[in-house]
Amino acid sequence: MRDTNLTIAELGHRGDGIAHSEGGQVYVPGALPGEEVTAEVSNGRAADVTYIKTSPDRIEPICNHYESCGGCSVQHMAQEPYLDWKRGLVVKALADRGIEAEVSPAVPSEPESRRRAVLTAARAGRTILLGYHEKASHKMVDISECPVLVPEIVAGLRGLKRLCVELMPKKGELRLNVLSTTNGLDVAFDQADRKYESKFAALSQLAVELGLARLTINGETLLEARPPALDMGGLTVVPPPAGFTQATLQAEEALCNLVLEGLGKSKKVADLFAGVGTFALRIAKSASVHAVEGDAAANKALDKALRVPRGLKKVTFERRDLFRRPLMKAELATYDAVVFDPPRAGAQAQAEQIAVSKVKTVIAVSCNPATLARDLRILIDGGYTLQKVTPVDQFLFSPHIECVAILKRE
Numbered sequence: 001m002r003d004t005n006l007t008i009a010e011l012g013h014r015g016d017g018i019a020h021s022e023g024g025q026v027y028v029p030g031a032l033p034g035e036e037v038t039a040e041v042s043n044g045r046a047a048d049v050t051y052i053k054t055s056p057d058r059i060e061p062i063c064n065h066y067e068s069c070g071g072c073s074v075q076h077m078a079q080e081p082y083l084d085w086k087r088g089l090v091v092k093a094l095a096d097r098g099i100e101a102e103v104s105p106a107v108p109s110e111p112e113s114r115r116r117a118v119l120t121a122a123r124a125g126r127t128i129l130l131g132y133h134e135k136a137s138h139k140m141v142d143i144s145e146c147p148v149l150v151p152e153i154v155a156g157l158r159g160l161k162r163l164c165v166e167l168m169p170k171k172g173e174l175r176l177n178v179l180s181t182t183n184g185l186d187v188a189f190d191q192a193d194r195k196y197e198s199k200f201a202a203l204s205q206l207a208v209e210l211g212l213a214r215l216t217i218n219g220e221t222l223l224e225a226r227p228p229a230l231d232m233g234g235l236t237v238v239p240p241p242a243g244f245t246q247a248t249l250q251a252e253e254a255l256c257n258l259v260l261e262g263l264g265k266s267k268k269v270a271d272l273f274a275g276v277g278t279f280a281l282r283i284a285k286s287a288s289v290h291a292v293e294g295d296a297a298a299n300k301a302l303d304k305a306l307r308v309p310r311g312l313k314k315v316t317f318e319r320r321d322l323f324r325r326p327l328m329k330a331e332l333a334t335y336d337a338v339v340f341d342p343p344r345a346g347a348q349a350q351a352e353q354i355a356v357s358k359v360k361t362v363i364a365v366s367c368n369p370a371t372l373a374r375d376l377r378i379l380i381d382g383g384y385t386l387q388k389v390t391p392v393d394q395f396l397f398s399p400h401i402e403c404v405a406i407l408k409r410e
Contacts, residue, residue, distance in 0.1 A: 003040060012027060013092075015398075023044075024044060028046040031046075031051075033057075034053075034057075035054055062147045063145060073399055089401055097373040097377040099376060104389065106392065109392075113251075114148045115245075115247065116180075119131060120132065120133065121161070121175075128164050153178055168193060172191060185211075204222060211225075213228040232276075237301055240300070248394055254392050256279060268288050272322055272339065272350060274293045278341075279365075285312060291317040293318075303317065332358075337360065339365065341365035344367055362406075364404070365405075384407040385410065389405045389406075390405075392404065
């Protein structure tokens, strides 16, 4: 370990600056391209960084917790180069698979827009800390603000900590999944102390005092004062506790608009990995939809939403593990378009079946550029033309990026 002069050449996919030295690449946390630093280098990582020259793209972070909190990694970068970096992550992932395609500028995200958060609570002596882990650490940052989250969640932090006091296990951490809905916060605790059952009355009363829409503990819904509803294109959906929803309403609408634009005049659509119907319910305003999802609770939420007449085209749904049982070529034959939005692992098995089908339009939605590029390579090799890729910055100040890719078979 010794002091080394470094010039930052690029920003890595996790938001660290990368310098090229005689010993190989060196990762410099918090550094930006063009900056010059001295640092102690060990195992390709820089520590005790001193800045000799800073980038004109460097700005002041907007959160007081930024230096310690691991929730954000790129708050210190001006918006234009930041969005260029996000787009570049997609371009590089595609290039790694030999794919050249039009990649649109990234759709930006606004502060105070994230409606879903996963928080952690931990003990520090007699004090309960609630927030995120420190960067590269198991230590907790007790947050009092968060410029990414919607104000409703930030305003609820003090009350959530009161619930944590009652639910903390004797050892380990407590996890909270918090969703801001049209009827208040939907809060689901995991890893809570098992003795919470003796506190039902007190916990219910506290949930009412805090104005929670729903309180769920270790998978059991303790109280639902009001349905924790989300508006999806004018349709009301009540997601399951801790169920998947798009992180921001702004990004959800951008993704849906891109999907609908790509579908064009398609009349019969398969929506795969459909979740609670984020895309299916909007698509059904102009086309018939078959929604396929492996999670039973998500299927139940979609079923409930469809029970209210809304003048939609025909919507059917099916519970099916698409990783183990993808829709096969013969099953896909009746559809003129397919939309798929898998978890981070991607949809390789399903992409392989789509690639040998005759479906005319395929729209891939993904939160992982690497697995998206792999699946797109399969489809392109199967005869599809990749027309357009649009990044959507749903995860502000983080290295994560959502994408919508549109493919056509001539």
